[in-house]
Amino acid sequence: MRAIFHVDLDAFYSSIEQRDRPELRGKPVVVGGDPDARGVVATASYEARRFGIQSAMPCRTARRLCPDAIFVTPGFDVYRAVSSQLRELFRELTEIIEPISLDEAFLDVSTLARDQGEYETVARRLKERIRDETDLTASIGVAANKLVAKVASDFRKPDGLTVVPAGREREFLAPLPVRRLFGIGPRSEERLAAAGLHRVAQLAAADSGWLVSRFGQVGLEWQRLARGIDDRPVEPDRELKQISRELTFPRDLGEREDLLRVLSELVRDLIPALRDAPPGRTLTLKMRYADWTTVTRRRTPGTVVTERILAELAPRLFGECWNERPLRLMGLGISNFVTSPEGQPALFEFGDM
Ligand code: DCP
Numbered sequence: 202m203r204a205i206f207h208v209d210l211d212a213f214y215s216s217i218e219q220r221d222r223p224e225l226r227g228k229p230v231v232v233g234g235d236p237d238a239r240g241v242v243a244t245a246s247y248e249a250r251r252f253g254i255q256s257a258m259p260c261r262t263a264r265r266l267c268p269d270a271i272f273v274t275p276g277f278d279v280y281r282a283v284s285s286q287l288r289e290l291f292r293e294l295t296e297i298i299e300p301i302s303l304d305e306a307f308l309d310v311s312t313l314a315r316d317q318g319e320y321e322t323v324a325r326r327l328k329e330r331i332r333d334e335t336d337l338t339a340s341i342g343v344a345a346n347k348l349v350a351k352v353a354s355d356f357r358k359p360d361g362l363t364v365v366p367a368g369r370e371r372e373f374l375a376p377l378p379v380r381r382l383f384g385i386g387p388r389s390e391e392r393l394a395a396a397g398l399h400r401v402a403q404l405a406a407a408d409s410g411w412l413v414s415r416f417g418q419v420g421l422e423w424q425r426l427a428r429g430i431d432d433r434p435v436e437p438d439r440e441l442k443q444i445s446r447e448l449t450f451p452r453d454l455g456e457r458e459d460l461l462r463v464l465s466e467l468v469r470d471l472i473p474a475l476r477d478a479p480p481g482r483t484l485t486l487k488m489r490y491a492d493w494t495t496v497t498r499r500r501t502p503g504t505v506v507t508e509r510i511l512a513e514l515a516p517r518l519f520g521e522c523w524n525e526r527p528l529r530l531m532g533l534g535i536s537n538f539v540t541s542p543e544g545q546p547a548l549f550e551f552g553d554m
């Protein structure tokens with residue numbers, strides 16, 4: 202029987218800013234880009250979220266929703282330092298730690314407790330340790346697998362602790378919207394909604410033959426998630442080789458305009474991961490044509506791939522290698538990471554491409 206913690210800090214960047222600048226406490230704080238220069242929101246304090254401000258939203262929209270919001274430029278060095286502090290605290294419990302981003306990790310704590318009730322105590326103690334050492338709050342989900350632990354950490358945010366007892370996974374997930382399942386994104390959610398499946402319970406109970414005929418094999422994978430089944434191990438110290446996003450379209454797309462739109466969605470989806478990863482030097486575009494021919498094109502611009510370079514280079518690469526035939530999939534990836542601290546993206550931002 203495994204026991205897994207999913208630990209996720211609350212409003213990470215903005216909580217750190219509020220911690221370090223007392224004048225920001227209790228105020229709507231938005232961490233991200235410049236509202237006058239097409240910046241996007243990295244995160245917002247809970248005070249700002251009450252106005253509807255969310256990660257990835259243009260800062261300009263955020264300012265419209267809350268004219269009193271205070272905009273702060275991210276201080277990644279501090280965020281990284283806190284992240285390593287967190288890692289040390291996790292290490293007090295287990296070596297089996299899988300970091301997902303600066304503020305989020307899975308911990309396999311299976312050997313720590315003698316009975317299930319003890320895990321709650323261990324998790325509570327970890328929250329206290331985090332608060333004592335960093336002055337920040339974390340939410341923790343405890344479950345027998347990663348999927349359920351992840352959903353559980355989000356269940357009572359902020360400063361939450363949710364334990365899902367073994368055997369109760371399906372019941373816990375049942376009332377939630379399908380979107381909450383780690384692995385079902387907005388597009389899958391739309392496809393499920395079109396088939397009348399909105400809640401996890403409906404997906405869990407659906408006829409499996411019908412699911413396959415409607416969605417293919419992925420329908421069965423979704424159903425396993427909906428039933429709370431997940432055997433993925435916590436993978437410690439996974440070395441990051443590439444961060445990527447790809448999308449298989451519901452139908453093949455042959456219009457340049459549609460494909461450019463998908464490409465900018467992929468760029469947008471990649472940006473949060475880009476922020477949490479070390480700087481990368483190489484951008485890869487992947488295209489799969491309707492006949493399954495798959496083409497990948499790489500470009501190493503001579504600087505690290507910043508958000509701006511990503512946004513400019515991706516459509517250029519596409520323009521250079523798309524042969525005008527319909528595509529079924531497109532993907533973008535960043536690799537060739539700079540591992541030493543020399544990788545200060547801002548320094549390279551205006552380098553030539
Ligand atoms: N982040 C980002 N862009 C995004 C999402 C997140 O730059 N689109 C950054 C800012 C967040 C940090 O990553 O502070 C952690 O992401 P989370 O999704 O855990 O969000 P928060 O910790 O801010 O809030 P929550 O309390 O919902 O976990």
Ligand code: MG
Nearest residue numbers: 209210211212
């Ligand atoms: Mg968080």
